[in-house]
Amino acid sequence: MSTQRSFFNRRLHSLLGVIPVGFFLIEHLYTNYHITGGKESFVESVNWLWGIPILLVLEVLFIFLPLMYHGIYGLYIAFRADNNVSQFGTFRNIMFMLQRVTGVITLIFVLWHIWQTRVQVAIYGWTSTQLADQTVAIMSNNIWLIVYMVGLLCAVFHFCNGMWSFLVSWGVTVGPRSQTISTYIWGAVFVAMSFVGIRTILAFASLG
Amino acid sequence: MSEQRTIRLIVTRQDDPDSRPYQEEFRIPYRQNMNVISAFMEIQRNPVNAAGEKVRPIQWESNCLEEVCGACSMVINGRPRQACSALIDKLEQPIRISPMNTFPVIRDLIVDRGRMFDALKRVKAWIPIDGSHDLGPGPRQSQEESDWRYELSKCMTCGVCLQACPNVNNSSDFMGPFIVGQVNLFNAHPTGALNKDERTSALIGEGGLQECGNSQNCVQACPKGIPLTTSIAIMNRESTRFVLKKWLSF
Numbered sequence A: 001m002s003t004q005r006s007f008f009n010r011r012l013h014s015l016l017g018v019i020p021v022g023f024f025l026i027e028h029l030y031t032n033y034h035i036t037g038g039k040e041s042f043v044e045s046v047n048w049l050w051g052i053p054i055l056l057v058l059e060v061l062f063i064f065l066p067l068m069y070h071g072i073y074g075l076y077i078a079f080r081a082d083n084n085v086s087q088f089g090t091f092r093n094i095m096f097m098l099q100r101v102t103g104v105i106t107l108i109f110v111l112w113h114i115w116q117t118r119v120q121v122a123i124y125g126w127t128s129t130q131l132a133d134q135t136v137a138i139m140s141n142n143i144w145l146i147v148y149m150v151g152l153l154c155a156v157f158h159f160c161n162g163m164w165s166f167l168v169s170w171g172v173t174v175g176p177r178s179q180t181i182s183t184y185i186w187g188a189v190f191v192a193m194s195f196v197g198i199r200t201i202l203a204f205a206s207l208g
Numbered sequence B: 001m002s003e004q005r006t007i008r009l010i011v012t013r014q015d016d017p018d019s020r021p022y023q024e025e026f027r028i029p030y031r032q033n034m035n036v037i038s039a040f041m042e043i044q045r046n047p048v049n050a051a052g053e054k055v056r057p058i059q060w061e062s063n064c065l066e067e068v069c070g071a072c073s074m075v076i077n078g079r080p081r082q083a084c085s086a087l088i089d090k091l092e093q094p095i096r097i098s099p100m101n102t103f104p105v106i107r108d109l110i111v112d113r114g115r116m117f118d119a120l121k122r123v124k125a126w127i128p129i130d131g132s133h134d135l136g137p138g139p140r141q142s143q144e145e146s147d148w149r150y151e152l153s154k155c156m157t158c159g160v161c162l163q164a165c166p167n168v169n170n171s172s173d174f175m176g177p178f179i180v181g182q183v184n185l186f187n188a189h190p191t192g193a194l195n196k197d198e199r200t201s202a203l204i205g206e207g208g209l210q211e212c213g214n215s216q217n218c219v220q221a222c223p224k225g226i227p228l229t230t231s232i233a234i235m236n237r238e239s240t241r242f243v244l245k246k247w248l249s250f
């Protein structure tokens, strides 16, 4: 009898990508979107978040650790694939390749982003207003602006295409028709989330 | 008399399992309605390469010559497919032919697809009905069920889906897309369903179903048009259910 360890690991990787990592992405984009209503609105929603009790424990347990598992096991998956888009230039095969490429970029970006924001907050004890100002300073730099846009698009793509894949991997969308409909739905979600994210980034930049 | 038309073939060859592959070009006289196999036969008759040197004839496997045995699978102009149904008139020239290198190459275009047969044994891709006494007639199947199973039963173990899949390679132990279709085939049979947990359990073992990354190349490449990705999703659903049942009932 063979073991079922890799099945378990792979399914855990898939699940954690959605709950909690995917949910956190949506929540994060939503909170930051407040900046489009002005700095005060953003500061207010950050303060609300920071008011959650035992926040650090929750952050580590329900965001950081699942994210790291998803990221590290994801690297293992990504680098084991032998991409062959040049022979099979089909839509799904290109998505398969992009899912791996965006995953790697997102992981690097997110680690940097955590360092540049969350860790700095912890080290220097920034207030939410200072955090807003620092973020404005980052986004006012054109290079960082581009880095953040690329990081955002990769993260959102990885989430949306990952959701498509998640639904297949758990046996929710089975036939080709449901999978095609799912492609359109997640395509639309990708556009919507990208719009929200890009607007947020530009709103930060415009305050600089 | 008009000039003699020729066919250009560039073949990736290998003398034995351990030697390095190399390319050799051949030019053979054109005839109507040739396929890749008959082009190889032409080379066998007159084993001279494009440089005019006498070489060992190309080695390949073929059997049915009507795309039902799967023996003649190879990569033709970048696509894994059967050589017997690859018509020269429909191929762009020079025709580039190489072995399906996802498998160990034995010689020239001959590969060892043994791992596929090992996988079939691992997942018990059969229905155990042997016994010392008459078991009587099996349960009836609906037309719909049997139509679905008929599609899955077309698999000829040719290996094309393994060659097409980005997750079947040296650093992965994935048994290949075909195996999922086969488990689906036997699990969907009313008598075969009696052993369905055994098969599902083997299917989610190391190198199993979980290695699929949904590139869906298999369903594009399958010469028999087997709905492999549908089978994969069906088995994903079955194994989710199987695992939950197992964990909740220890």
Ligand code: FES
Pocket (backbone or CB within 6 Å): B061, B062, B063, B064, B065, B066, B067, B068, B069, B070, B071, B072, B073, B082, B083, B084, B085
């Ligand atoms: S010889 Fe049987 S499939 Fe080509």
